[in-house]
Amino acid sequence: MFPAPIQKASPAGQMTYKAMLPAALILWLLPLIAVAVFSVKPAADFTAGNYWGMPSSFNFVENYGKVFFASDMPRYLMNSVMITVPTVIGCVVLSSMTGFALGVYKFRSNLWVFFMFVAGNFVPFQILMVPVRDLTLDMGLYNTKTGLVLFHIAFQTGFCTLFMRNFIRALPFDLIEVARVEGVAEWRIFWYVVLPLMKPALAAMAVLVFTFIWNDFFWAVVLTQGAESQPVTAGITSFNAQYRAAYHLMSAGSIVAALPPVAMFFLMQKHFIAGLTLGAVK
Amino acid sequence: MPSSTKASTLSSWYKKNEIAVTPWLFLLPGVAFFLLYVIFPIFQSINVSFYDWDGLGEAEWIGLGNYEELYWDDAFYTSLRNNLIWLVLYLLVIPAGLFIALFLNQTVTGIRLYKSLFFFPFVISQVVVGLVFTWFYDPTFGLLNQFLGVFGIDPINVLGDERYVTYGIIAAGIWPQTAYCMILYLTGLNAVDPEQIEAARLDGAKGHKMLWFVIIPQLKPATFIAFVVTIIGALRSFDLISIMTNGGPFGESRVLSFYMFEVALSEYGFRMGYGASIAVVLFLIMLCFIAYFLYSMYKEERGGR
Numbered sequence: 001m002f003p004a005p006i007q008k009a010s011p012a013g014q015m016t017y018k019a020m021l022p023a024a025l026i027l028w029l030l031p032l033i034a035v036a037v038f039s040v041k042p043a044a045d046f047t048a049g050n051y052w053g054m055p056s057s058f059n060f061v062e063n064y065g066k067v068f069f070a071s072d073m074p075r076y077l078m079n080s081v082m083i084t085v086p087t088v089i090g091c092v093v094l095s096s097m098t099g100f101a102l103g104v105y106k107f108r109s110n111l112w113v114f115f116m117f118v119a120g121n122f123v124p125f126q127i128l129m130v131p132v133r134d135l136t137l138d139m140g141l142y143n144t145k146t147g148l149v150l151f152h153i154a155f156q157t158g159f160c161t162l163f164m165r166n167f168i169r170a171l172p173f174d175l176i177e178v179a180r181v182e183g184v185a186e187w188r189i190f191w192y193v194v195l196p197l198m199k200p201a202l203a204a205m206a207v208l209v210f211t212f213i214w215n216d217f218f219w220a221v222v223l224t225q226g227a228e229s230q231p232v233t234a235g236i237t238s239f240n241a242q243y244r245a246a247y248h249l250m251s252a253g254s255i256v257a258a259l260p261p262v263a264m265f266f267l268m269q270k271h272f273i274a275g276l277t278l279g280a281v282k
Numbered sequence: 283m284p285s286s287t288k289a290s291t292l293s294s295w296y297k298k299n300e301i302a303v304t305p306w307l308f309l310l311p312g313v314a315f316f317l318l319y320v321i322f323p324i325f326q327s328i329n330v331s332f333y334d335w336d337g338l339g340e341a342e343w344i345g346l347g348n349y350e351e352l353y354w355d356d357a358f359y360t361s362l363r364n365n366l367i368w369l370v371l372y373l374l375v376i377p378a379g380l381f382i383a384l385f386l387n388q389t390v391t392g393i394r395l396y397k398s399l400f401f402f403p404f405v406i407s408q409v410v411v412g413l414v415f416t417w418f419y420d421p422t423f424g425l426l427n428q429f430l431g432v433f434g435i436d437p438i439n440v441l442g443d444e445r446y447v448t449y450g451i452i453a454a455g456i457w458p459q460t461a462y463c464m465i466l467y468l469t470g471l472n473a474v475d476p477e478q479i480e481a482a483r484l485d486g487a488k489g490h491k492m493l494w495f496v497i498i499p500q501l502k503p504a505t506f507i508a509f510v511v512t513i514i515g516a517l518r519s520f521d522l523i524s525i526m527t528n529g530g531p532f533g534e535s536r537v538l539s540f541y542m543f544e545v546a547l548s549e550y551g552f553r554m555g556y557g558a559s560i561a562v563v564l565f566l567i568m569l570c571f572i573a574y575f576l577y578s579m580y581k582e583e584r585g586g587r
Contacts, residue, residue, distance in 0.1 A: 002471065002479055002497050006388045017388070021396055024385070028400060031414045031457075034425055038417075051423040098312035101305035111583065113309065115576055120320040122514055122572045126542045126561040130330055130337075130554050131323035133547075154319030157312050186304040215407035217521040222547065233409045237525070240413070247417070254413050258406045265405045269398060276462065277469045277507065 039063055039251035046247050063252040071242065072227045073253060076235030080260070083145050083152070083231050084213045090153035091160045091209050092202055098157065099164025099198075100190050104176060114165060121158030125218050128155075136223055143224050148231075151219060156209050163275070167201040168194065204275035207268045211261040232257040324565070331558035337546075341555070348559035357533050358560065361541040364448050365517065365567070368537060371452050372459065372516035376508050379463025380501075384493075386464070387471045397468060404461040412525030415454035416441065441527050444534035451522050451535055459515050463508045470504030471497075506578065513571050517564065538564040 006017050026033065034052075040063060041055040050056065067073050102114050132151055133142070141147030171194070179189045220234035227235065236257050243249040265272050296303060331348055335341035352358050386397050403411065418425050421439040430438065440450035474497060482496045498505075520539045523529060529536045529544060536544070538560055546557025 001387070001476060002474060002492065003384055003387065006390060018390065021390075021393075025396060025399055029402065030425065031418050032402070032406075034418070035414050049423075052425070052428060094312040094315065097308040101308035105301070105305035107302065107305060110305075111580075113313065115579075116313075116321065117316060118579065119572050119576060120316060120324075122510075122568065122575065123320065123324065124517060124539060124561065124564045124568050125520070126539050126557075127327045127565040128320060128323040129327075129543070129561065130546060130558050131326035132319060134337075135319070135323070150315075151319055154315040157316055158320065161312065186300050190308070211405060215409070217407065217409050217524070218543075221524075222543075233407050233521075236409055236413070250413065254410045258410045261405050261407070262402070265401075266398065273465055273469060277466055277504070 035251045035254060038247050039255050041248045043246060043248055046245075059248065063248050064256070066249055067252045067256055071239055071249075071253070072235060073232070073239060073256060075227050076230060076232040076239075077256070077260075079145060079227075079229060079235070080214055080231040080233075083148050084210055086149045087152040087156065087213045088206050088209050090149070091156045092206055094153065094157045095160030095164045095205070096195065096198060096202065097190075098161045099168050100194055102161065102165040103168030103171075104173075104189075104194070114161070117158045117161040121155075121162065129222055133222055143226065143229050145224075145229050148219060148223050148229070151223065152213050152216070156212065160205050160209065163205055164198065164201060167198065171197055200271065200274070203268065204271040207264055207272045208275035210264055211272075214261050327558045327561055327565075330555055331562050333555045335554045337552045337554045344555070348556050351556065352559055352563070357536065357541060358538075360533060361536045361538045361560075362563075364535065364537045365564075367448055368452055368455075368516045368519055369513065371449070372456065372512050375456050375459045375463050375512055376505065378456070378460045379465075379508065380467045382460065382464045383467035383471060387468060397465075401461045401465050403458040404465070406458070408455075408458070408521035409525050411454055411458055412522045415450070415457075415522075416526050419450055441535075442531055444531055447527055447531065447535040451519075451526050454526065455515070455519060455522050459512060462511060466504045466508050467501060470501045474500045510575055514568075517568055517571075538567075 006014055009017070037055065040058055040060045041050075042057050042059045042062070045051070045053075045056050048056075098117070102110055136142050136147040136151070139147070141150070175193055175197075176189055179193050184193075214231075215233060216231070217233040220231050224230045224234065227238070230238075236253055239253050240250050243253075330341070332343060332345055333341040334344045334347065382400060386393065386400060417423075419427075419440040421427055421437045421442070426440065427437040430436075438446065440446045478496060478500070479492070482492055487496060518539060519537055520543065523535055523537060523540045524543075527535045529540055533541075542557045542560040542564065545551070545553050545560060
């Protein structure tokens with residue numbers, strides 16, 4: 001293990017390390033802690049200039065209540081869910097298929113198709129913006145959740161294919177050979193042999209795509225407008241315009257908007273990290 | 283019954299060519315989607331960049347006119363310069379992430395929770411990170427200026443000052459990106475071969491020598507991914523700028539991706555052709571990196587199976 005385990009250090013060294021951990025953490029998360037404190041302060045604290053002192057009263061229920069019951073926030077959250085969940089499902093379906101095709105079969109253009117997905121995944125969004133917006137307008141899907149979902153599925157398929165293909169490549173190929181010798185049809189091999197083995201990779205990918213899509217801002221601005229279809233990342237700006245200078249409400253709103261991916265991360269940490277490292281750093 | 287014979291010849295044809303045909307059947311939906319939404323639009327954008335077009339009326343072919351305008355456009359050079367600053371400063375997250383990973387790579391009680399809390403900023407959307415940092419920099423009550431005030435330094439309006447604004451936004455972007463690199467390196471450190479470390483220790487290697495000659499070479503896969511995601515993150519920067527300054531003050535915090543959006547889709551007008559030409563420039567910059575990434579992956583593939 002590197003660096004050398006702290007247990008081998010002197011008692012003083014160990015103490016220093018253990019004291020430094022929480023200090024470093026607080027420093028690291030300071031901006032977030034500030035927002036969390038803001039979000040439970042009463043409005044009066046801000047008008048009185050009490051920004052960084054203790055909250056004069058604990059207004060958790062009032063502030064968050066206002067976010068949930070007196071603003072468009074619940075609608076934006078709902079929109080985000082209705083954009084994110086179908087995208088995740090679509091990506092899982094499409095990329096388990098493409099990943100299977102590219103990971104199992106040897107054919108001449110295999111690597112080229114794979115590189116097309118990888119290269120497309122790295123492209124800057126702006127080069128797609130004008131044509132994709134046009135396409136969405138032409139299909140009558142501008143300012144709809146469906147329009148956003150379709151694009152997200154297509155774009156994320158690039159990343160997901162990269163991920164699935166590498167995972168399937170690392171599976172023992174013998175399993176597939178054996179099934180073939182037994183005369184099992186190819187699609188059955190996909191369904192009964194490979195798919196069950198892909199479960200951890202699918203979970204990792206699902207968590208990751210969920211986070212990416214939930215946090216997407218650019219495409220939400222390009223393809224939607226208004227509370228009927230905008231997700232929460234875009235909605236938070238109009239929320240903030242509505243509550244200009246009401247820092248307690250803006251903080252509470254931001255925390256609510258950020259929470260779902262955070263919850264996802266803490267619940268599925270192992271999968272999440274496996275996904276982020278692309279499964280490459282085992 | 284001709285239709286059933288037809289069907290049976292088709293199925294027997296499929297049986298014969300099963301191995302060759304199946305991958306394409308599996309690829310079909312994904313590839314079709316990807317071509318429609320990602321690959322074709324790239325070429326369409328390149329095409330649009332040769333036109334003068336407001337997105338609604340007739341597009342007028344003007345050849346390289348948009349690129350000529352870019353050549354004389356000061357805002358374009360400001361954006362390009364800022365993109366370079368982003369790129370260079372963003373690369374600092376790789377050593378920073380490694381540093382934090384080394385700091386946290388211990389086994390003391392609660393370390394797992396520490397690791398996940400350190401990773402926390404990456405999970406939050408950039409929109410929220412942008413808001414948080416906007417308040418952090420606020421000249422009247424922001425934590426930064428409170429802190430500077432302790433040392434008797436006058437408040438600095440980071441986001442309102444053209445000298446600091448880009449660096450202020452980059453700092454906000456570096457925060458979550460460092461967390462990402464940290465997690466890559468933590469996972470990488472887990473996989474470092476303990477026998478090699480012991481062998482190096484017996485040879486008297488310690489501290490930074492050990493790090494440089496034994497550990498970092500073994501972290502190469504993690505470094506590669508960190509490099510890829512960081513470059514892409516730097517060139518994709520849009521959310522933070524849009525949230526924190528909207529390109530201001532006086533357009534000093536623009537980058538290409540933001541300037542393109544501004545030109546093509548904001549109150550300043552709908553100049554799709556001109557916007558597309560900016561996007562093409564950004565794309566060409568990215569293409570250098572993409573080519574390098576693909577080349578590395580290609581070498582890897584050749585080496586492998």
